[in-house]
Amino acid sequence: MKIxxxxxxxxxxxxxxxMQGACIGFVPxxxxxxxxxxxxxxxxxxxxxTFIVVSIxxxxxxxxxxxxxxxxxxxxxxxxxxxxxxxxDLLFLPRVELMYPRGATTRIxxxxxxxxxxxxxxxxxxxxxATVVAKLFNIVQPDLAAFGRKDAQQCAVIDRMTYDLDxxxxxxxxxxxxxxxxxxxxxxxxxxxxEERGKAPVLHRALRAGEEAITHGIHDxxxxxxxxxxxxxxxxxxxxxxxxxxxxxxxxxxxxxxxHVLVVGAVxxxxxxxxxNIRIFRW
Amino acid sequence: MKIxxxxxxxxxxxxxxxMQGACIGFVPxxxxxxxxxxxxxxxxxxxxxTFIVVSIxxxxxxxxxxxxxxxxxxxxxxxxxxxxxxxxDLLFLPRVELMYPRGATTRIxxxxxxxxxxxxxxxxxxxxxATVVAKLFNIVQPDLAAFGRKDAQQCAVIDRMTYDLDxxxxxxxxxxxxxxxxxxxxxxxxxxxxEERGKAPVLHRALRAGEEAITHGIHDxxxxxxxxxxxxxxxxxxxxxxxxxxxxxxxxxxxxxxxHVLVVGAVxxxxxxxxxNIRIFRW
Numbered sequence: 001m002k003i004x005x006x007x008x009x010x011x012x013x014x015x016x017x018x019m020q021g022a023c024i025g026f027v028p029x030x031x032x033x034x035x036x037x038x039x040x041x042x043x044x045x046x047x048x049x050t051f052i053v054v055s056i057x058x059x060x061x062x063x064x065x066x067x068x069x070x071x072x073x074x075x076x077x078x079x080x081x082x083x084x085x086x087x088x089d090l091l092f093l094p095r096v097e098l099m100y101p102r103g104a105t106t107r108i109x110x111x112x113x114x115x116x117x118x119x120x121x122x123x124x125x126x127x128x129x130a131t132v133v134a135k136l137f138n139i140v141q142p143d144l145a146a147f148g149r150k151d152a153q154q155c156a157v158i159d160r161m162t163y164d165l166d167x168x169x170x171x172x173x174x175x176x177x178x179x180x181x182x183x184x185x186x187x188x189x190x191x192x193x194x195e196e197r198g199k200a201p202v203l204h205r206a207l208r209a210g211e212e213a214i215t216h217g218i219h220d221x222x223x224x225x226x227x228x229x230x231x232x233x234x235x236x237x238x239x240x241x242x243x244x245x246x247x248x249x250x251x252x253x254x255x256x257x258x259x260h261v262l263v264v265g266a267v268x269x270x271x272x273x274x275x276x277n278i279r280i281f282r283w
Numbered sequence: 284m285k286i287x288x289x290x291x292x293x294x295x296x297x298x299x300x301x302m303q304g305a306c307i308g309f310v311p312x313x314x315x316x317x318x319x320x321x322x323x324x325x326x327x328x329x330x331x332x333t334f335i336v337v338s339i340x341x342x343x344x345x346x347x348x349x350x351x352x353x354x355x356x357x358x359x360x361x362x363x364x365x366x367x368x369x370x371x372d373l374l375f376l377p378r379v380e381l382m383y384p385r386g387a388t389t390r391i392x393x394x395x396x397x398x399x400x401x402x403x404x405x406x407x408x409x410x411x412x413a414t415v416v417a418k419l420f421n422i423v424q425p426d427l428a429a430f431g432r433k434d435a436q437q438c439a440v441i442d443r444m445t446y447d448l449d450x451x452x453x454x455x456x457x458x459x460x461x462x463x464x465x466x467x468x469x470x471x472x473x474x475x476x477x478e479e480r481g482k483a484p485v486l487h488r489a490l491r492a493g494e495e496a497i498t499h500g501i502h503d504x505x506x507x508x509x510x511x512x513x514x515x516x517x518x519x520x521x522x523x524x525x526x527x528x529x530x531x532x533x534x535x536x537x538x539x540x541x542x543h544v545l546v547v548g549a550v551x552x553x554x555x556x557x558x559x560n561i562r563i564f565r566w
Binding site: 007011104105106107108109110111112113130131134135138139141160161163164165166167168 | 290294387388391392393394396414417418421422424443444446448449450451
């Protein structure tokens with residue numbers, strides 16, 4: 001696995017691979033890798049990528065002032081070993097000063113889809129995400145890029161931006177990888193104490209309860225959301241941030257239940273904030 | 284000259300040219316071409332471009348609700364003949380519905396440099412410019428793109444965006460091309476009546492007066508601006524929108540006169556708004 005630390009090193013390695021006929025697959029991450037990230041490498045390969053670029057960059061501009069940027073977990077050595085084991089071709093490790101030189105001011109706003117839910121709770125978050133992802137796309141210039149569906153609204157924001165700006169690449173999305181008890185894999189799970197870890201699966205359980213209600217014909221958004229809140233409340237020690245039924249395109253309440261809907265939630269357990277979602281397909 | 288009307292047609296033609304070793308030069312325009320536009324084709328060639336792509340797209344999102352979008356001059360047949368005579372390789376003529384399909388919401392904001400002067404007078408203008416230019420860059424994927432210095436703040440906005448988003452291309456800027464009496468060439472000059480056309484060179488004369496004052500050692504911004512306003516007032520029938528001395532990087536008042544400064548102005552003559560500028564190099 002080659003390591004690149006500058007735009008030039010990335011572009012040179014990618015151009016060489018492309019000259020040899022490679023299809024460039026890109027998996028942007030914030031590191032502290034888990035099975036969810038590694039599955040995205042496989043998703044990229046399944047979609048035709050023959051040269052895998054992974055970036056690790058804890059992007060400061062997508063963290064709010066009271067969020068967990070400084071304590072976000074980092075373990076470069078372990079990450080490198082995991083990426084080697086997945087036969088990653090190129091690891092891009094940009095420094096903050098490379099990504100945001102003094103005077104950088106340009107921001108990308110994906111618009112309406114970035115407003116509700118996470119958009120309300122984390123002002124500026126999706127602008128930070130959209131901008132850094134566009135930068136990484138422009139540096140790596142991949143043929144395809146893979147993102148995990150655990151961050152459902154982030155996927156929608158990146159999809160919107162990629163389409164609206166005519167970015168010349170294909171997006172592929174990987175299913176959420178879960179622990180045996182349903183907890184969605186997340187680098188932030190490492191923040192949980194043993195007791196908190198015991199409570200964490202309640203988020204997925206609440207979403208599953210919402211899913212079941214919908215598939216059993218309950219199509220009253222308020223009722224479904226109340227039901228999900230009840231599941232979280234019964235656990236105790238877990239604070240629901242939001243538990244919602246939304247249209248997966250707009251992240252607003254669905255106009256009807258004739259098409260796909262998404263149940264999506266965020267909870268706080270101690271100092272840790274976790275998110276998850278389930279897509280519900282309707283015919 | 285090949286004509287492309289879809290992203291796919293552009294990308295196919297550009298990919299073919301690149302496979303044959305071409306260096307792709309791109310000149311985005313709003314059409315109604317004049318010598319200023321055509322000079323940019325030559326500037327692109329001088330900088331190494333061997334395959335010239337020109338786009339003509341009157342971009343609605345960079346016009347305010349009370350601006351001249353609907354009456355902006357158009358003459359596709361004449362434009363095509365001019366581009367043929369410059370041996371343009373590919374002309375991209377996207378329709379509005381192609382560039383802005385229903386639901387498109389993503390916007391790019393270049394930040395501080397887009398705020399003063401034109402930014403104040405034309406809210407949303409530079410967001411419209413930055414977004415459409417990024418889209419065109421992503422569709423054409425040129426090696427270099429040429430812009431005219433007549434639109435000085437636009438050049439700064441695009442420069443800022445290109446740098447901040449790591450867009451993989453080189454920008455080149457062409458000097459303002461002028462009529463014999465100093466009037467900067469502009470598609471909007473066609474709006475002027477004979478009488479208005481007679482008054483129009485006063486904008487350049489005012490900027491020249493500002494330039495002369497600066498080169499003669501007058502370094503009081505207010506005094507220089509007053510002088511430029513006096514020149515415009517003396518002409519009569521021309522309304523100064525702004526006449527300013529600015530730092531060419533920030534478009535704010537210069538901190539000092541030890542480096543380059545820009546005198547920049549906008550005037551209204553009847554219903555027509557004209558802009559111009561002069562760069563002043565200081566050692």
